[in-house]
Amino acid sequence: MENLNLEIITSNILKLLDSSGVADLRFAEILEISEKQFRLIKNEKANFNINNINKACDFFIVNIYKINKAEFKPEHGLREKLANKHKKNVEYYLVLEGRPTIRHAIKFTLLQNPRFISEGLITSDVRSVFLSKGWDFTSRYISTGMQRNLDLVKVVGEKIVKGKKANVYGPNKDLLFRF
Secondary structure, three states, X not given: OOOOOHHHHHHHHHHHHHHHOOOHHHHHHHHOOOHHHHHHHHOOOOOOOHHHHHHHHHHHOOOOOOOOOOOOOXXXXXXXXXXXXXXXXXXXXXXXXXXXXHHHHHHXXXXXXXXXXXXXXXXXXXXXXXXXXXXXXOHHHHHHHXXXXXXXXXXXXXXXXXXXXXXXXXXXXXXXXXX
């Protein structure tokens, strides 16, 4: 039997969380841990315990030995796979049926959009991309989300829309090679 490395497992659970688009607080609720404890874990000041790990494995439908490896990488389309697998599990499905975090929407949808990659988009166009997936983010929330995720996107220009300047967002080109 392989020894469990709590640091590696914790890191891999956080990778799965990022790929799933589930908000941190919702995930903490699933694991039945406090917001403070989750922040400690996320800031690498604590690790998930075995009960948390088992619950996370159940939610992410992953074997504990798979996430006990340093080279672990979440599979593509994880959120959709989880929603499909958990359709009959109300506790999990409700978390997955709504909109994901803005970071997830940017990382796994917007950065895959050919028009966003080649031309860039203004906030209202980004909103349309998200609405096509059923995710209703306000334009203001999208603007704030873009500014908070400058590691993923950047302002690539300006456009005049209804007499006002609007930022045109595009991918952070350095990042495209990591996907």
